[in-house]
Amino acid sequence: MTIISIMILTKTDKEILQEIGQRLSAYRLQKNLSQEEIATATGLNQKTISHAEAGKDPRLSTVVKILRALERLESLEAFLPKPGISPLMLARLSGRERRRARKHKNG
Numbered sequence: 001m002t003i004i005s006i007m008i009l010t011k012t013d014k015e016i017l018q019e020i021g022q023r024l025s026a027y028r029l030q031k032n033l034s035q036e037e038i039a040t041a042t043g044l045n046q047k048t049i050s051h052a053e054a055g056k057d058p059r060l061s062t063v064v065k066i067l068r069a070l071e072r073l074e075s076l077e078a079f080l081p082k083p084g085i086s087p088l089m090l091a092r093l094s095g096r097e098r099r100r101a102r103k104h105k106n107g
Contacts, residue, residue, distance in 0.1 A: 018055030020063070025053040027070045041069040 008016065028038055035053070039046040042065040052058035052066060067073045085093075 014055070017057055021053045021055035021058075024063070024066055024070070027072055028053070028066075031070060033070075038066060038069050042066060 011019070028035070035049040036046050038044075038049050042049070042062075044062060044065060048058070048062060049066065052062050064073070064076070067075055
Protein backbone atom coordinates (compact mmCIF):
# COMPACT_ATOMS: atom_id res chain seq x y z
CA MET A 1 0.00 0.00 0.00
CA THR A 2 1.44 3.40 -0.96
CA ILE A 3 1.60 6.50 1.21
CA ILE A 4 -1.00 8.15 -1.04
CA SER A 5 -3.36 5.19 -0.55
CA ILE A 6 -2.97 5.45 3.21
CA MET A 7 -3.63 9.21 3.07
CA ILE A 8 -6.85 8.65 1.12
CA LEU A 9 -7.98 5.94 3.55
CA THR A 10 -7.71 8.34 6.49
CA LYS A 11 -9.84 11.05 4.86
CA THR A 12 -13.53 11.55 5.51
CA ASP A 13 -16.06 11.44 2.68
CA LYS A 14 -16.27 15.24 2.79
CA GLU A 15 -12.49 15.58 2.52
CA ILE A 16 -12.40 13.20 -0.46
CA LEU A 17 -15.15 15.19 -2.22
CA GLN A 18 -13.17 18.38 -1.57
CA GLU A 19 -10.06 16.73 -3.04
CA ILE A 20 -12.00 15.70 -6.15
CA GLY A 21 -13.32 19.26 -6.45
CA GLN A 22 -9.83 20.72 -6.14
CA ARG A 23 -8.59 18.39 -8.87
CA LEU A 24 -11.47 19.33 -11.18
CA SER A 25 -10.65 22.99 -10.60
CA ALA A 26 -6.94 22.41 -11.25
CA TYR A 27 -7.69 20.60 -14.55
CA ARG A 28 -10.00 23.45 -15.59
CA LEU A 29 -7.38 26.09 -14.79
CA GLN A 30 -4.72 24.02 -16.56
CA LYS A 31 -6.83 24.36 -19.72
CA ASN A 32 -7.33 28.08 -18.98
CA LEU A 33 -11.12 27.72 -18.93
CA SER A 34 -13.60 29.60 -16.77
CA GLN A 35 -16.38 27.94 -14.81
CA GLU A 36 -18.80 29.65 -17.20
CA GLU A 37 -17.08 28.05 -20.21
CA ILE A 38 -17.31 24.61 -18.58
CA ALA A 39 -20.96 25.28 -17.73
CA THR A 40 -21.68 26.12 -21.38
CA ALA A 41 -19.81 23.05 -22.64
CA THR A 42 -21.63 20.72 -20.23
CA GLY A 43 -25.08 22.28 -20.27
CA LEU A 44 -24.86 22.73 -16.51
CA ASN A 45 -25.32 25.88 -14.47
CA GLN A 46 -22.16 27.77 -13.47
CA LYS A 47 -23.21 27.39 -9.82
CA THR A 48 -23.25 23.59 -10.29
CA ILE A 49 -19.65 23.75 -11.55
CA SER A 50 -18.70 25.95 -8.60
CA HIS A 51 -20.32 23.54 -6.13
CA ALA A 52 -18.61 20.54 -7.74
CA GLU A 53 -15.22 22.26 -7.47
CA ALA A 54 -15.95 23.10 -3.83
CA GLY A 55 -16.63 19.42 -3.13
CA LYS A 56 -20.28 20.02 -2.29
CA ASP A 57 -21.37 16.45 -3.04
CA PRO A 58 -21.76 16.67 -6.84
CA ARG A 59 -23.77 14.07 -8.70
CA LEU A 60 -21.74 11.46 -10.51
CA SER A 61 -23.30 12.60 -13.80
CA THR A 62 -22.03 16.13 -13.09
CA VAL A 63 -18.47 14.85 -12.54
CA VAL A 64 -18.67 12.82 -15.78
CA LYS A 65 -19.88 15.87 -17.76
CA ILE A 66 -17.11 18.05 -16.33
CA LEU A 67 -14.44 15.43 -17.05
CA ARG A 68 -15.76 15.12 -20.61
CA ALA A 69 -15.60 18.90 -21.10
CA LEU A 70 -12.05 18.91 -19.71
CA GLU A 71 -11.09 16.02 -22.03
CA ARG A 72 -10.19 13.96 -18.94
CA LEU A 73 -12.82 11.23 -19.20
CA GLU A 74 -10.07 8.60 -19.24
CA SER A 75 -9.50 9.51 -15.58
CA LEU A 76 -12.53 7.38 -14.77
CA GLU A 77 -10.62 4.27 -15.85
CA ALA A 78 -7.99 4.94 -13.19
CA PHE A 79 -10.67 5.97 -10.69
CA LEU A 80 -12.74 2.83 -11.05
CA PRO A 81 -11.11 0.20 -13.27
CA LYS A 82 -13.14 -2.73 -14.53
CA PRO A 83 -12.79 -5.60 -12.02
CA GLY A 84 -10.93 -8.63 -13.22
CA ILE A 85 -11.98 -12.22 -12.66
CA SER A 86 -9.55 -14.51 -10.89
CA PRO A 87 -8.55 -17.67 -12.78
CA LEU A 88 -10.19 -19.83 -10.08
CA MET A 89 -13.47 -17.94 -10.33
CA LEU A 90 -13.33 -18.12 -14.12
CA ALA A 91 -12.91 -21.91 -13.97
CA ARG A 92 -15.75 -22.21 -11.46
CA LEU A 93 -18.05 -20.14 -13.66
CA SER A 94 -17.03 -22.08 -16.79
CA GLY A 95 -16.66 -18.84 -18.75
CA ARG A 96 -19.97 -17.32 -17.62
CA GLU A 97 -20.01 -13.84 -16.11
CA ARG A 98 -21.00 -13.62 -12.46
CA ARG A 99 -24.43 -11.95 -12.12
CA ARG A 100 -25.17 -11.85 -8.37
CA ALA A 101 -23.57 -11.98 -4.97
CA ARG A 102 -23.88 -14.99 -2.74
CA LYS A 103 -25.62 -14.70 0.65
CA HIS A 104 -23.28 -15.02 3.59
CA LYS A 105 -23.99 -17.74 6.15
CA ASN A 106 -24.37 -16.46 9.71
CA GLY A 107 -22.52 -18.34 12.29
